[in-house]
Amino acid sequence: MSASANSHSTYQTTQRLTESESSLADGSVAISVTARIDYNLRFAKQAVLVVGDNTEQYSQLASQFLVSLSNVNHSDTQDNHINVAFVAASSKLNDIQIRCRLIEQLFVNTLFDPEKSLAVSVLGFAKQHGESISIVIDHAHALSLQVKYELCQLVSLAKKSKLTINVVLFGLTEAAQQLAANKSLFKNKMAIIDAGSGQVIGLDDKKMMIAKSASPIFLWQKISLVSAIVLIGAALTWIYLLIAEDVNKQAFNIKEQTVLESSTLQDLSSLNVNDISGNENTRQMQKKQKTALFEQSVHASESSNIVQATSEEINQALMTIQLVNAIQKIPAKAGDVLQALAIADNKIDANVIDAQSKKTVNQNPVAEITNNYYQSKVKEYENGYVIQIAGFSDERLSERFLSLYPEENLHSYQKQLKGKKFTVITSRVFPNKSEAKAIIQLLPIQLIERKPWVKSISSVINEINTFKQ
Structure with a gap:
């Protein structure tokens, strides 16, 4: 779309303004919005923003x-x-689409960079073509702050370059409020005109203040909020009841188990007391019978000299012994039998454990702590490596540790650590470092958990020599 150049004489401008004037009820003169726009474009040389209360008004x-x-x-x-x-x-x-639409309308079949600011691209093309440019944007409140600032910069730079570039924006009051919130960027760069009265509004005007009104909460929103709170409360209550039920069941089971155990212990104790009392009575009876027989024999020896017993006396004595043996054979109770079996099992287990421990000690002799092994191996493997597994300051602990792994071919040497003798447990010497690292994965899990590491044989020899000194 094209129109005549904006360079009109002052007389024509004054005539247009006079025709657009109208008298208000209070006798003051009001200027139409179109005349106010034209006046600012010609004399103020600023971008213009016309704001209205509704879309129909500013459109x-x-x-x-x-x-x-x-x-x-x-x-x-x-x-x-x-x-x-x-x-x-x-x-x-978006901003790129706005730039594209403006430049495509102004400069047809021209290559441009949409990423560049309008103040740079449009001004450059205007200098090339030497034309006056007018940019009109409706619904300016939908523009970003960046595009608004680029348009203001475009007008300001065109004024310095003595080019005619006019920018007029139409939108809601929100657009002016956005400028007022960033008035340091738009001060003296954009004129704001009220669409209703045609008056110029400053950035510090009360109309530019953004009203901070709390958004009302509708009834359905309140109902939804209350429902959500009730559902959450019900869910928490249900979870609490489940947890409480589980805790009560566990407490009841523990209490029942405790009662059963206590009753069982009481029964066993009563049985043991009865068995012990019965055993004591039987032992006392046997002791009395033996004492009586012994006294009879003593009296018999005192009353008479050594006389050969007759066959009747011998038979009588045998009958007495049989009677005593018959009295001694008392049937055992269940508690005595269980107690005797438990004692026998414990004795058998103790004997088995002692035998196994003696056998283990005999089969696994404790490895001796010697440094000669490393001194001999350093000649065979000059660049050899060992796996350091553990270290002990107590020799008894090191000997016990070596006895636990006789099949791993472990060795040890002594060194000085903080002024004290320290025993180091290692593997055999390996010819290279890679082989030593590979063997670490083949060690028992108990040794791998100690995080063994590879150590050169030369460092071992140095520690041994330091200890000897």
Whole structure:
């Protein structure tokens, strides 16, 4: 879209402003919005933002402004034309899309970089073509703060370069409030005009203050919130009851088990007391019978000299012994039998354990702590390595440790550590480091848990020599 150049005489501007004036009820003179826009573009040389309370209000003004540009184009006798670009902004359009639409309308079939600022790209093309440019954007409140700032910079730089580039934005009051919130960027760079009165509004005006009204909570939102709280409370209560039930069951089981154990112990103790008392009575009876027989024999020896017993006396004595043996044979109770079996089992287990420990000691002789092994192996493997497994400051612990792993071919040497004798347990000497590392994975799990590490035979010899000194 094109129109005549904006360079009109002061007389024409004054005449247009006079025609657009109207008297208000209080006698003051009000200027139409279109005349106010034209005045700011010609004399203030700033970008213009027209704000209204609703879409219909500012959109109608945008249409009127575009028509006025066409009328100026037809009435002008000069040959140079204004290059006009119109874009209806939307929240669905990003900054790159806005830049593309503006430049494609202003400069057809021209390559450009949409990432560059409008203040750079549009100004460069304007210098090349030498045309006056007007940019009109509807729904300016949907523009980002970045694009607004680029358009203000474009007008400011064009003014310095003595180029005619006009920018007019139409939108809701939200757009002006956004500028007021960042007034340090837009001060003296953009004029704000009220769509209703045509008056210029400053960035510090009360209308620019953003009202901080709390968003109302609707009834359905309240119902949803209460329902969610009730459901969460019910779920927590249910979980609590389940946990409490499990705890009660466990406590009941423990209590029942304790009662059963206590009753069992009481029964066993009563049985043991009865058995012990019965055994004591039997032993006392046997002791009395033996004492009586002994006294009879003593009396018999005292009363008479050594006389050969007759056959009747011998038979009587044998009958007495049989009677005593019959009295001694008392049937054992269940408690005595169980106790005797337990004692016998314990004795057998103790004997077996002693025999096994003696056998283990005999089979696994404790390895002697000697340093000669390493001194002999260093000649065979000059660059050899060992696996250091453990270390003990107590010789008894080191000997016990060596006796636990006789099949691993472990060796030991002594060194000086903090002024005390320290015994180090290692593997056999390996010809190289890689073989020693591979053997670590083949050690028993108990030794691997000690995190053994590889050590050179030369360092072992140095520690041995230091200990000897």
